[in-house]
Amino acid sequence: MTPAQTKHHQKYRGEVHIDQERCKGCGFCIEFCPTKVLAFSREFNAKGYHPPVVVDIDKCMGCNLCGLYCPDFAIYAVRFENNKNKNS
Amino acid sequence: MKADPAGVLTGTHFLRGNDACCEGAIAAGCRFVAGYPITPSTGIIERISKRFPYTKGEFIQMEDELASSIAIQGAVWGGARAMTVTSGPGFSLMMEHIGLAVMSETPCVFVNVQRGGPSTGLPTLPGQADMMQARWGSHGDYEVIALCPDSPQECFDLVIRAFNLAEKYRVPVMFMMDECIAHMSEKVVIPEAGEIEIEPRRYTDLPPGEYQMYQPDDDLVCPMVKAGDGYRFHVTGLTHDQRGYPVISPECQEELIPRLIDKIIKNEPDIRMIHQDIPEDAEIVVVSYGITSRIVPMAIQMASEKGIKVGSLRPVVVWPFPEQVIRELADRVKAFVVVEMNCGQIYYEVERCVAGKAGVYLAPHAGGTVHKPEQILNKILEAAK
Amino acid sequence: MTEPNPIESYLRMDRMPHIWCPGCGIGTSVNCFIRALQETRLPLDKVSIVSGIGCTGRVAGYLNLDSFHTTHGRAIPFATGLKLANQDLKVVVFSGDGDLVSIGGNHLIHAAQRNMDITVFCVNNFNYAMTGGQYGPTTPISATASTAPYGSFQMPFNVPKLAESAGAVYVARWTTYHVRQLKKSMVDALNKKGFSFVEIISPCPTLYGRKNKLRDGLTAMQWYKKHSVMKQHPSTAEIDLGLRTYILVGKFVDIERPTFLDGMNARYEQVRNSNKRG
Numbered sequence: 001m002t003p004a005q006t007k008h009h010q011k012y013r014g015e016v017h018i019d020q021e022r023c024k025g026c027g028f029c030i031e032f033c034p035t036k037v038l039a040f041s042r043e044f045n046a047k048g049y050h051p052p053v054v055v056d057i058d059k060c061m062g063c064n065l066c067g068l069y070c071p072d073f074a075i076y077a078v079r080f081e082n083n084k085n086k087n088s
Numbered sequence: 089m090k091a092d093p094a095g096v097l098t099g100t101h102f103l104r105g106n107d108a109c110c111e112g113a114i115a116a117g118c119r120f121v122a123g124y125p126i127t128p129s130t131g132i133i134e135r136i137s138k139r140f141p142y143t144k145g146e147f148i149q150m151e152d153e154l155a156s157s158i159a160i161q162g163a164v165w166g167g168a169r170a171m172t173v174t175s176g177p178g179f180s181l182m183m184e185h186i187g188l189a190v191m192s193e194t195p196c197v198f199v200n201v202q203r204g205g206p207s208t209g210l211p212t213l214p215g216q217a218d219m220m221q222a223r224w225g226s227h228g229d230y231e232v233i234a235l236c237p238d239s240p241q242e243c244f245d246l247v248i249r250a251f252n253l254a255e256k257y258r259v260p261v262m263f264m265m266d267e268c269i270a271h272m273s274e275k276v277v278i279p280e281a282g283e284i285e286i287e288p289r290r291y292t293d294l295p296p297g298e299y300q301m302y303q304p305d306d307d308l309v310c311p312m313v314k315a316g317d318g319y320r321f322h323v324t325g326l327t328h329d330q331r332g333y334p335v336i337s338p339e340c341q342e343e344l345i346p347r348l349i350d351k352i353i354k355n356e357p358d359i360r361m362i363h364q365d366i367p368e369d370a371e372i373v374v375v376s377y378g379i380t381s382r383i384v385p386m387a388i389q390m391a392s393e394k395g396i397k398v399g400s401l402r403p404v405v406v407w408p409f410p411e412q413v414i415r416e417l418a419d420r421v422k423a424f425v426v427v428e429m430n431c432g433q434i435y436y437e438v439e440r441c442v443a444g445k446a447g448v449y450l451a452p453h454a455g456g457t458v459h460k461p462e463q464i465l466n467k468i469l470e471a472a473k
Numbered sequence: 474m475t476e477p478n479p480i481e482s483y484l485r486m487d488r489m490p491h492i493w494c495p496g497c498g499i500g501t502s503v504n505c506f507i508r509a510l511q512e513t514r515l516p517l518d519k520v521s522i523v524s525g526i527g528c529t530g531r532v533a534g535y536l537n538l539d540s541f542h543t544t545h546g547r548a549i550p551f552a553t554g555l556k557l558a559n560q561d562l563k564v565v566v567f568s569g570d571g572d573l574v575s576i577g578g579n580h581l582i583h584a585a586q587r588n589m590d591i592t593v594f595c596v597n598n599f600n601y602a603m604t605g606g607q608y609g610p611t612t613p614i615s616a617t618a619s620t621a622p623y624g625s626f627q628m629p630f631n632v633p634k635l636a637e638s639a640g641a642v643y644v645a646r647w648t649t650y651h652v653r654q655l656k657k658s659m660v661d662a663l664n665k666k667g668f669s670f671v672e673i674i675s676p677c678p679t680l681y682g683r684k685n686k687l688r689d690g691l692t693a694m695q696w697y698k699k700h701s702v703m704k705q706h707p708s709t710a711e712i713d714l715g716l717r718t719y720i721l722v723g724k725f726v727d728i729e730r731p732t733f734l735d736g737m738n739a740r741y742e743q744v745r746n747s748n749k750r751g
Contacts, residue, residue: 017476024495027691032650049495067478068508068652071493071500071690076478120558122550141741146557148733150550151583158547159554162523165541166558188544315539315555316562318518322485322534324542333488334534334542 014062014077016054022074025049029066029075035059038066091115091248091284095143103276105269106131108240109199110139111276112247113171115284118197119145120168122159124152124178127211128267129201132173153178157185161194165323167314169251169289171197175267176205176218180225187226188325189260190348193302193310195289197250199263201270204455214267215455216378217430222262223407229345231352233359234262234407236377240274246404252287253359257351258309264406266429268379268458296320301332302344308351356408366399366417372471373399373417375438376427377406379458384427387464396472406434414441423447423471427464429455447471483507483517485537492531496682496690498649498675499529502596503536505652506567509659520563523552525577527603528677529569529596546576549584552591560734563592563663570597571609574630578610585639587733588667594659595632595670598677606680613716617684634709636670637726643669644709644726648697649676651722658724667732674720685716 016037023045030038030052037060041053052075054060062079070076095114103111110132113121121140123133133147140147146168150156153174160170174182179200189196202218204210218225222234233253237246247263254261292299292311296319304310313319326334327341352359366373372391376384381402388398401417403410414424414437423446426435435450442448451467453459484507493499510520517538524533526545533540543551548566556564566573573581573595584591600618601607608618608625611632615624636644643665647655655673662669676682676693687693700719704711707723 017478019478022490026496026689028496028501028694031691031694065652067480068504068656069501070504071495071497072490073478073480073484073500073504076480120554122554141744146737148553148557148737150553151579154547155550155553155580155583158543159550159557161543162541162551162554162556163558164554165539166555166562168558170554170558184544185547314559315521316519316559320518320537320539322540322542324534325544326542333485 010061010082012061012079013082014060014079016057016060016066016075016077018051018053019074020045020051021047022072023049023051024072025051026071028069028071032069033066034063035061089286089288091281091286092117093281096281096284097278098280099278101276101278102273103240104131104271104273105237105240105243105265106201106271107135108243108276109247109263109265110135111278112244113197113251114139114143114145115244115278115281116248116251117169117286118171118251119143120160120163120170121145121147121172122150122156122163122170123173124150124156126175126178128203128270129173129175129199131270132199132201153181154185157182157198158188160196161185161189161192164194164196165315171199173199173201175201175203176209176215177207179218179221183225186232186260187228187230190226190230190232191325192323193258193348194260195254195258197247197254197261197263199247199265202264202266210456212267213456214379214429214458216266216380216428217433217455219264219406219428219430219433222264229349231349232260232262232407233257233352233405234264235404236264236406237269238378238381238402239269240272240276243269244276244278248284248286249361252285255287255289256309257355257359258290258312259352262407264378266379300330302328302330304347307355308347352408359405359408360410361404362410362413363402363404364400366401367397369397370399371397371422372425372468373401373421374425374427374464374468375401375403375434377403377434380427380429383459383461384464386461387468390461390465391468394469396468398468409437409441411441414438418442418445421446423449425449425451425464425467425471427451427459427467429453429458480504480507483510483537485535488535491535493528494679496676496678496693497528498598498673498690499532499596501649501652502594502655502673502675503532505656506594506659509656509663512656512660513663515563515663519561520565521555522565522567523548523555524566525568525572527569527572527601528598529567530572530603532567546572547580548572549577549580549591549593553584553589556589556591557734565663566591566593568595569602570595570599570611570632571601574632574635575610582635582639585636585641585668585670588640588642588730590667590732590734592662592665593668593670594673596673596675597632598675598681600677600681602677602680606684613714616681616716618681629714631709631712631714632672633712633725637709640668641670641726642667642728642730645724646672646674646712647722648674648701648720650694650697650701654722661727667730
């Protein structure tokens, strides 16, 4: 677990936007996501690449490292505060 | 518009050609010069470096001619009028960037103070052997404008014209001086700033969003922009479409290159500048340009004393070549004698335009000094036979 | 795709998709540059970008700024003229290792020596990619390339050391794995007055990578992650240029000295004040 996560409270959440057709399947976002939110999809896009797919959105903290790595500007994340607190 | 008085040294002076060229450039509004020292052109940048602090210009001595020839283009897109100065070996180095200026339609002036060549040649002695290079030196199909002054006074007057033509046609203009004119001192009259006509840069009226980089007006010239004004434009040496974006296709090439050529060729009558003194019954016309043209009057006089009727034609704008003028003359004269300080360059243009309708003779000179009048006379006599 | 990527306003979207290969680090470098531009809050109308020729040279064409795609090796002198003619502009050079260090090497060292106020981002993928993967001034010894089919035997340049020796006031080196640090260096370089230089080591999966056991971008990036060494105050003398050793990254130089324009403006002013006659 990363510092922003604890057993009871994840400070930030994230929303991931993926442009399926723009992606060239390089794998940077999948590899370097710190919380392993993404994986290669089994589907192909029109160019024959496997774009990423979100496998566990709850783990996403909206850090946007995926957005920063992407050489094709095909993915980005938006951060927002986590309102679902387990503790107050 | 008129010249900026801050840059005009109004008065009667005794100046070298190099100095007159410098003053003409400043009067024309040149405020950026990038150069590299090379004999016999160095006097121009030496004087520029002295004058520019007072005329709000910027001079930078770059690390070589390759850098100089592109730094001026950066300056043009930053909004300045710009010039570089060199001689034969440096001119050769600048060829790629002359092509860039043509392709990107960047108005700027390249001064070549010609010396004996080829290669290192005769650094301190005159030549006129870069004339074809001025036209054909860069790769690809293109047209440029080239002027040839014959005196320090013309160095002043014509460099202003060079800047004006560059702006009017968005093309690099070659200013083909030679070592003789560069180093000779003569009377140069510099008029009031209000008497000097300057062609303003044709900036677009359209706002960003509506403006397209390479959408030509009726005269085939496209209005321009500069960096920093919000147009977010793109300039490239690749073949490009009207947006300025590279498009690597024969169709795009067909749309762009003929326009760049026609831009000059179709406007040739407006660009043309010649001096001619050809009597109605002239049998021979002597064609010459630059310093060589100053020996011709003596030879013509000697020929007329022998009863030969000779006229003279001096193209001041050598490129685009005044084809129409030569073709019309070819119908009525017996022969042309082309006198140039090289082994035959503009001679071939004259021969081409005459197309066999008259004789064409060459009075060459390998370079290093001007012709003797006798050399020219002998050729006139040969042509008159 | 629900909403457009917020960085799209920095790109010429009418020219997308770009020509770079899958896994090429140039796109990532541009991505970091856009975020760096956002962070500096520089007025975008006043940012001009100049590229040379090559894969990295195509960067100018894709950014929604006043952009110039010049000749091979000559982005820096073009940028020099542009900056001198309009001192309000922020002029950025974005080009590749072959363009900036080989044919453009002379211009690189002179602009650094003059301390021209421009920012240079040099994407180093260790070969001339656009023309098919020839070796270049940064190709490591024993690496294979199309014109070094039996392995290069030429010692490559230590590019940060070259920039430092020539007098650059800011020199940094990162790989495209180090996106956050790279972005920060880009911010620093953009804000720095004088000649700032950032080397960005990048995968070239189709050519250099494929010929040298880094078959895709991810393999190269993983290699960078594993074999990069970060130090607090690294020295350019410690940079290793071997094919399979380590990559020293970090900020090497951050000094102050007067720029060319400082000197020119001051001298011209002095001349004007001391002698009113032109």
